[in-house]
Amino acid sequence: MIGVGKIKQYSNVLDKPLSKGKQEVSLSAFAFLFSELVQYNQTQVDNISELERRLEDAGYAVGARVLELLCHRDKGNRRETRLLGILSFVHSTVWKVLFGKVADSLEKGTEHEDEYMISEKELLVNRFISIPKDMGTFNCGAFVAGIVRGVLDGAGFPAVVTAHFVPVEGQQRPRTTILIKFAEEVLRREARLG
Amino acid sequence: MAPVAPRSGDAIFANVERVNAELFTLTYGAIVRQLLTDLEEVEEVNKQLDQMGYNIGIRLIDEFLAKSNVSRCVDFKETAEVIAKVGFKMFLGVTASVTNWDADGTCCSIVLEDNPLVDFVELPDTCQGLYYCNILSGVIRGALEMVSMKTEVTWLRDMLRGDDAFELQVKLLKQVPEEYPYKDDE
Numbered sequence: 001m002i003g004v005g006k007i008k009q010y011s012n013v014l015d016k017p018l019s020k021g022k023q024e025v026s027l028s029a030f031a032f033l034f035s036e037l038v039q040y041n042q043t044q045v046d047n048i049s050e051l052e053r054r055l056e057d058a059g060y061a062v063g064a065r066v067l068e069l070l071c072h073r074d075k076g077n078r079r080e081t082r083l084l085g086i087l088s089f090v091h092s093t094v095w096k097v098l099f100g101k102v103a104d105s106l107e108k109g110t111e112h113e114d115e116y117m118i119s120e121k122e123l124l125v126n127r128f129i130s131i132p133k134d135m136g137t138f139n140c141g142a143f144v145a146g147i148v149r150g151v152l153d154g155a156g157f158p159a160v161v162t163a164h165f166v167p168v169e170g171q172q173r174p175r176t177t178i179l180i181k182f183a184e185e186v187l188r189r190e191a192r193l194g
Numbered sequence: 195m196a197p198v199a200p201r202s203g204d205a206i207f208a209n210v211e212r213v214n215a216e217l218f219t220l221t222y223g224a225i226v227r228q229l230l231t232d233l234e235e236v237e238e239v240n241k242q243l244d245q246m247g248y249n250i251g252i253r254l255i256d257e258f259l260a261k262s263n264v265s266r267c268v269d270f271k272e273t274a275e276v277i278a279k280v281g282f283k284m285f286l287g288v289t290a291s292v293t294n295w296d297a298d299g300t301c302c303s304i305v306l307e308d309n310p311l312v313d314f315v316e317l318p319d320t321c322q323g324l325y326y327c328n329i330l331s332g333v334i335r336g337a338l339e340m341v342s343m344k345t346e347v348t349w350l351r352d353m354l355r356g357d358d359a360f361e362l363q364v365k366l367l368k369q370v371p372e373e374y375p376y377k378d379d380e
Contacts, residue, residue: 028211
């Protein structure tokens with residue numbers, strides 16, 4: 001009975017027209033869901049780094065899909081091939097779609113050539129999160145770090161991506177910095193391309 | 195006079211902070227995938243999703259009551275309407291409809307015309323027994339339990355399983371009388 005009734009059915013998900021990505025849900029709905037993700041993963045681990053790794057894995061799965069979706073929808077099936085291009089794609093396009101705004105800043109690390117940082121004063125996923133004292137430096141931004149790693153990896157820029165709290169003077173809450181450390185091969189390729 | 199319950203959640207949804215539905219959809223997908231990897235059995239995943247929904251439901255009801263201005267519903271019929279028209283809209287931005295009432299008004303179906311959880315989703319052969327959206331049934335069950343209604347929520351139709359809509363059957367098992375903490379003063 002395909003096509004009968006209000007909702008059109010598709011035999012295959014790929015036949016379905018791609019949504020424009022303008023649909024929204026309430027922030028609370030996302031926050032509730034995210035909190036369940038974190039709580040569930042807490043039951044599966046013994047320590048903080050394991051928890052961060054699991055959140056990062058969940059994020060990675062999101063990132064890989066976001067890359068595919070955005071390249072197809074927004075960039076006419078093209079993707080960035082240069083380092084700065086892909087970084088600004090993450091900082092602007094990806095951030096805008098996922099979090100409704102461009103990330104607060106994108107900087108190059110001063111000490112290491114292969115490090116870049118995306119910082120956000122109030123990361124969406126951390127909005128309603130307060131870290132208990134006994135959990136030390138744990139940052140739920142690991143999920144976002146995973147998203148970034150998923151996008152970069154999928155685009156051919158393997159990197160180690162981590163999330164850190166950085167205290168800001170005059171602010172009660174620290175900002176979150178997503179630290180991206182590219183694999184050696186990425187920098188070598190970049191140097192070759194000139 | 196008690197404030198009149200809003201008949202739609204449009205105005206509330208317009209006023210709350212919102213996020214892109216794709217972030218929500220993909221995050222939910224990531225959760226389901228993690229559960230499938232960890233728990234292996236589809237049945238277990240259904241249970242865990244329902245539990246997560248329940249956890250959300252018992253917290254979400256507070257926000258719902260605070261923001262929606264809904265006063266006490268006179269009967270279960272009104273409750274179901276409010277969930278479909280105000281609840282779903284306020285949190286997920288979609289509206290549902292209520293149908294298939296039984297004779298004594300304790301069992302009905304909530305039909306979803308649009309479901310942000312399932313964009314991009316297709317069930318592989320290995321997951322045919324999965325109730326992908328089982329979190330929703332948990333949310334409804336948990337939220338209603340906090341307002342003294344024990345319910346049973348089951349999926350009747352699921353588009354991911356080839357049906358033409360998403361249909362949740364909500365069955366009122368019993369109204370729990372409100373218990374006051376009488377022993378508070380002791």
